[in-house]
Amino acid sequence: MKDQTIEDWSREDLKNQWLCWIDTIDPKVSLKEGDSVVFPKKRIVVQAEMTPLVKSIFARWERLSPSERFSAWEQLKEATKEAMKDVLPSCIQCGECCRKGSPVLRVEDLELLRTEKIPWSALYTIRSGEPVTSHDKGEVFFLVDERIKFREKEGSRECLFLDSTSSLCTIYEDRPLECRAQACWDQSGYLELENQPYLTRRDLFSHIEVLWDIIEAHRSRCGFERLYGLVKKLKESTAQREAEEIASKIIDLTSYESHFRSFMAEQLNIPFDILDLVFGRPLERLLELFGYRIRIEKDTKFIEIITQEGPFHEEA
Ligand code: SF4
Structure with a gap:
């Protein structure tokens, strides 16, 4: 060439x-x-x-x-x-918005779940305290209230419902409010959503008393803030021994959470593919937001650094 x-x-x-x-x-x-x-x-x-x-x-x-x-x-x-x-005043389904991230759901989208237009397994919860990027300004902030979001494809930000080959939305007629309001040529529709309340787990599960109690217990014992507090200390630690002690606490916390999730899923018959919605993503996976991961060697767990960058975040 x-x-x-x-x-x-x-x-x-x-x-x-x-x-x-x-x-x-x-x-x-x-x-x-x-x-x-x-x-x-x-x-x-x-x-x-x-x-x-x-x-x-x-x-x-x-x-x-x-x-x-x-x-x-x-x-x-x-x-x-x-x-x-000569901007066409409509979505031409180029798919580019859908490649930059998936939508966050609003209460109005509950109907899509009730009518089974959207499977529950397509959703996950971003817990309060997690780092996210604002949709309009692109600024990173820590979520005060949780959000529920469509899953993205493994290793990318592309929405699960985008057909990568045709660039078409596979649920176009039933896409959620944010997607309907979004327009790459005009932000005003999206900004008008300001008063539309976000969907939360309370809207989905609070009427199931047993499950709701478990979600609350999980939140208080395995909240994201705990992980964040420990990771911050780990990043600030200067002495080897201190770092090892903090790393060991992180491993304990993530192992406990992992056990909690599988035990409760078994006890309450919660399908495996909706656990990220019910409890949020596992703390072990969220550790990667800060550039760490847990490695197992000869039945012993270690924390290793995958990158010095981070925290990484979702758009919300
Ligand atoms: S639901 Fe459809 S329109 Fe919305 S981001 Fe996903 S693929 Fe795009």
């Missing part, structure tokens, strides 16, 4: 060059005086690809003469800029 000229570009090369060129455009396009939006790149691409001129340039590319290619390349860039300015 390095020594290639436009005459040598295949259709695939054209696409790559085009994507690189889109990276160089300022994505802030004024909609009206004083308003600006930042388009996800994917949206620009999908929106431009919907225009007849862009479609036709890609379709004809391999048949164009060298001079026609130069002119087609300029036309392609112009058509892309036009597509960016």
